[in-house]
Structure formats: C-alpha cells, structure tokens
Amino acid sequence: MNKANLTTFLIIGILILFLVFGVAGFYFLSGGHNNHNNADTNSHSSSNSGNRDYKISNGDINLTINDNGSLNVRETYTYNFDGSYQGVKRNIPLKNNEKITNLQVYLEGAYGTVDEDSSSNAYNITTYLYSDEAKTKKIADNAEVKITYDYEMDHIVKFYSDTAEFQYKIWGDTWDKPVESLTAHINYPSSNHVEYWINPYEYKDTQSKWEGNTLVITRNQQTDKYLEINSLIPLDAFTSIDKITYHNNKQIDKVRQNQKNYVKNYEHDTTFLPFLGILELLSLIIPAGLYLIYGREPKIEYKGIYEREVPSKDKPAFVNAMGVSGTLKSIGDLNENGFKSTVMDLINRKYLILIHKDEKDTVKLQIADKNISELERFEVEAINLLKRFEVNGIIDFNYMENELQYESMASAYMNSLEEWKENYKEEYINPQIDQFFHDKGARYIRYYGIIQIILSILITVFSFFSENKPAFYTLLIMSIIVIVISIILIIIPNTIGGQWTKKGREYYQKWNNFKKYLKYFSLMKEYPPESIAIWDEYLVYATALGVADEVEKAMGELAYNSSGYDDYSAIYIFYSFGGYYAFNRTFYTASSTINQVDTDSIGNIGGGSGGGGGGAF
Numbered sequence: 001m002n003k004a005n006l007t008t009f010l011i012i013g014i015l016i017l018f019l020v021f022g023v024a025g026f027y028f029l030s031g032g033h034n035n036h037n038n039a040d041t042n043s044h045s046s047s048n049s050g051n052r053d054y055k056i057s058n059g060d061i062n063l064t065i066n067d068n069g070s071l072n073v074r075e076t077y078t079y080n081f082d083g084s085y086q087g088v089k090r091n092i093p094l095k096n097n098e099k100i101t102n103l104q105v106y107l108e109g110a111y112g113t114v115d116e117d118s119s120s121n122a123y124n125i126t127t128y129l130y131s132d133e134a135k136t137k138k139i140a141d142n143a144e145v146k147i148t149y150d151y152e153m154d155h156i157v158k159f160y161s162d163t164a165e166f167q168y169k170i171w172g173d174t175w176d177k178p179v180e181s182l183t184a185h186i187n188y189p190s191s192n193h194v195e196y197w198i199n200p201y202e203y204k205d206t207q208s209k210w211e212g213n214t215l216v217i218t219r220n221q222q223t224d225k226y227l228e229i230n231s232l233i234p235l236d237a238f239t240s241i242d243k244i245t246y247h248n249n250k251q252i253d254k255v256r257q258n259q260k261n262y263v264k265n266y267e268h269d270t271t272f273l274p275f276l277g278i279l280e281l282l283s284l285i286i287p288a289g290l291y292l293i294y295g296r297e298p299k300i301e302y303k304g305i306y307e308r309e310v311p312s313k314d315k316p317a318f319v320n321a322m323g324v325s326g327t328l329k330s331i332g333d334l335n336e337n338g339f340k341s342t343v344m345d346l347i348n349r350k351y352l353i354l355i356h357k358d359e360k361d362t363v364k365l366q367i368a369d370k371n372i373s374e375l376e377r378f379e380v381e382a383i384n385l386l387k388r389f390e391v392n393g394i395i396d397f398n399y400m401e402n403e404l405q406y407e408s409m410a411s412a413y414m415n416s417l418e419e420w421k422e423n424y425k426e427e428y429i430n431p432q433i434d435q436f437f438h439d440k441g442a443r444y445i446r447y448y449g450i451i452q453i454i455l456s457i458l459i460t461v462f463s464f465f466s467e468n469k470p471a472f473y474t475l476l477i478m479s480i481i482v483i484v485i486s487i488i489l490i491i492i493p494n495t496i497g498g499q500w501t502k503k504g505r506e507y508y509q510k511w512n513n514f515k516k517y518l519k520y521f522s523l524m525k526e527y528p529p530e531s532i533a534i535w536d537e538y539l540v541y542a543t544a545l546g547v548a549d550e551v552e553k554a555m556g557e558l559a560y561n562s563s564g565y566d567d568y569s570a571i572y573i574f575y576s577f578g579g580y581y582a583f584n585r586t587f588y589t590a591s592s593t594i595n596q597v598d599t600d601s602i603g604n605i606g607g608g609s610g611g612g613g614g615g616a617f
Helices: 004-034 252-282 285-295 316-323 335-347 375-387 397-403 406-429 442-462 469-491 501-518 522-524 530-544 548-559 570-576 579-600
Strands: 053-065 071-082 087-094 097-107 113-116 122-130 144-156 164-171 184-187 195-199 207-213 214-219 229-235 352-355 366-367
Touching: 004 316, 053 164, 071 579, 097 113, 097 164, 122 144, 122 366, 164 184, 184 352, 214 229, 229 252, 252 442, 252 469, 285 442, 316 335, 316 406, 316 501, 316 530, 335 352, 335 375, 335 406, 335 530, 335 570, 335 579, 352 570, 366 375, 366 548, 375 406, 397 579, 442 469, 501 522, 501 530, 501 548, 530 548, 530 570, 548 570, 570 579
Parallel strands: 053 184
Antiparallel strands: 053 071, 071 144, 087 122, 097 144, 113 122, 164 229, 184 214, 195 229, 207 214, 352 366
C-alpha cells in the first residue's frame, strides 16, 4: 500500500471513528446511561425474560422529621408490569447507627407476602406479588400495582453545636429502572430559617415550594440517577434536643461552603472538561504538521509506468525490505516473504536441491554439497534455520509442520525467524537506509501517539471524579477518539510520516512498477521474458514482492504450456507442485500453535468463575 492509499485509509478510519463515537456520545448525553456512583441501593429488577418488561410510572415519598430527630418514611411506588413477574425488591442502605423499625408494606392491585432481611449496612425487603387472595397465581399481565413502604428511621438527622443537618436521598442511584414522575413531601418541625439544596446540580430544574412546614419537591420528567435533599434546620425546631446526642462542632459554614464549591466545580467542569477534550482533538494537528514537514516526497525525474526487467540485482530480501510497504509493514522491515524469497533464491542458485521423482511425489529439499563461503551471512543463517528440521539429510516440510505443532518448537522457530529478520536489518539495511529513506517524521508521529495516549488517560482519570457526568462523558468520548487515533498513528508504517530520498523514491517506484508488470498477466503475455532463467528470477522476486501466484500462473501458461514435467525448472517445480505450499504452511502452523497456547492461558469473555446478580424476579 503506497503513501496515498495509506493516507486515504487513515482519513476514512478517522471519519468512521468520529461517526461511531459521535453516536455513542449522543447516547450518553441524551440519558442512555445510568449513573451508579453511590451506595443507596434500590434493586428493582429488570431481568427481562422473553418480552416481559416493567416501568415505575410514579414515586410518592412522604418524609416526616420528628422533633426528636427521628424520621417517618412513607414511600409509594406505582409499577406497571408487562409480562409475568413474581415480585419486587427494595434495598435500603444504612450508615453507622442508622436503623429501620416498624416496617409495614401495603399493596394496591395485588396480594402479597413480605420477607425482611437486615444487616449492619442494608435493610432488604422482598415482596412476592399474587393476583389472587389465596396467593397461588402470579400477577396478571398489564397489571398496575402500588406498593407502599411505611417505616421509621433513627439517627438520620445529624445534630451539631450550631445546626441540625438533614441529608436524604429521595431517589437512590441504583434502581434498575428510572421513575417517570416523582413527588416528595418533606415535613419539617418548622420551616423557619430552614436552608435547603437539591442535588445533583443537573437536576436544578426540579420544582420545590413550601406549603406551611412542608417542602414539596416535584419532578415530572424521568429521574434516572439519585435525587437528594440537603438541609440545615435550626436547633430550636427540636423540642427534645436535650435527649439527642450531637457533635460538638460547627457545621453551618461547612455545609454552605461545600454546596458552593460543588456548584462552582460543576459549572466549571461544564466548560472545562469539554475544553480539555477539544484541546486533545486539536492536538491531532501536530502529526498533520509533522507530515507536512517531514513526510512530503521529493520530486524525481523518473516517470515510468511499469518495468519489464528486474530494476536492480539486489538480493530479494533487500527488495522485500526496501521495495514493499503495506498496512503494517514499514520501509526497512522484512516480512515473511523476505525469508521465503531468500529460500527460493537459494533453490534457484542450487544451494538447496529438490528431491522428487515425479509430479505426484512430495517435494523435499536437500542442502547441496557446495561451498557456502560465497553466500552472505543471512543466507547461511536461512539454511541453518531449515537445517534444524533436517532428517537423514532431507528437509521435509510435512515433517517440519508436524514438529511445529509443539509449542516449544513453534516458539523457537518463530523467534529464530524474527531474529533472522532483525539481524538482516541490522547488518544490511540500517547502514545504508539513509541513502533511501528518512523516518524522522514517522518517529516523531509515534512519539506523539505515545505521549498523547498517556496524557489522555491521565486527563480522563483526573476527571473521573467530577460530579458533572455529562461533561465527563463528553471528555471521555473525545479522549477515546484521540487514544484510538494515537494507537493508529503508532502502528501505521513509517511511509506515512517518513520521507524517501530522491534515490530511494526512484528505487521504490521502479520496483513497484516491476511489481505491476508481474501482477498483470496481460502485460507479461505481451512482453514475456526471453528465457526460463529469467522466468525463474522473476518468480524469486515476485515472492519477495508478494505476487508470486500471478507469476507462477503466467509461467504455466506462457513458458511451460507445451512442456513436460521433466522440462520444468527446479524453482517452478518447488512452487507449483506442493513444495512452496508445504513451506508456507509451516508459518501458519507455528503461528496457530503459539496463538492456541495464548488463548488457552487466558479466560474467554464471559467464561469466568463466580458472578451472578439480583433484582426483580
């Protein structure tokens, strides 16, 4: 894939990411999320079985603060069931010293039985619902049931030397379903000089008014997170204050300041967090600028459309490293075709000899009795790598494939192959790559990607504790976009940010045009090579360039169309009669063996031990 195609691929990928995360962002910001931050748990179920479902259409909360600091609670919830349910659960969290007494449960629209279970930190109520008085039938489909919980709570009001504080969640933040409409009546001992705040801030449009000593709070829209009242009550409103244990410290200024800070931070985060996300997105200008500075290619005089002859006499491994780029292959790196083409070249030069009888026989290799001092070191290393699987002087790729089904052999083989690539790059590519290609811009873009991922994660973690969840989700979406793009920038080949020299660009263009010639049968048919030796050479370089199948097909139709098996060249026999196929399978077998071991060593998604859940049933 050339630079223009890679750039197009990257732009399309970025546009797709913006579309995907834009839709996700709309989902989050439009209320598709439920915020589950605090410990006030109400786990009415939504475990859908089939098409059944339910909703809580109305909640009516009545709280009476007694003059001794205790609290009477009366909660009524209207359930609308679509399908068959056995009942509902109500879980009320308890803080230190808090307790619930005198629970009564009343039902309208159904019969039921109630189970209670209390612990030091929660009071659990399970109500089983029936449609008949004998309690033998489940509630009918489309039933509307009102459930009222009536109970007393102690130690809810906190007393200090200068005030009493009543902080209570009218609606908890872990209900499985939101409530469609919510009304609360909070009866204070006296409304005189009572200060109150309704949280969270994003529910600031919640209506509230005094009716005598009763504060009426109303929300006629869906409430899908907690709704809390926090109020300061003068101590003289409590006639039994002398019997109440209170903290001997002042609280008024602290509560007021906390509320001011909360609102200030919320409003600050409304603009600040999205602003951080915008800065992250704007930082993507940096790699674009790096590309403009370091990635634009020099102009060359070469204008060829295709090359009919081998552009240079470089080794096929060098051509693979410098003449092939791809989605994940950088200039200067070798892929497996670099090793395969080296083996093919050694066969063509008769350092590796074919062992075969006829076209039905399995093609094997034998190391020739030749002086290998004339070979380059990487070629000797390639022979030695194959020699590990030699048996009685024969390299049988079917035997090799069977051996590579063992994890130790597969790991050793693939590690040796990677070492062979790195050794070649270190010895033959790095000393001269500056004559062909400069990757400074690509390195800078990778550095940007790494730094930006770290910064985005830190910014997101820092912002996680913000109470302003819509602003946080906006930042989160932007951060995810930047992180994904940064990962792409790290893994893309160096052809994006790097730059060819004039010599390198001409070299690459010539080999790319030669690849076009090899790839298109019509060109080879019009301008075929003059000898079998040239065909064999083409097949070697075609392997390095990744288009060997096309050349092998052309050889069969143009060079050997009237020849017999005995006239075929060794390199053609190896490629066409199972040798190359068996050789190629060794790579897949080794990779599959290693991947299978990795897969077995970790748990599949959804396959872990433990788990479970709870809710309405």
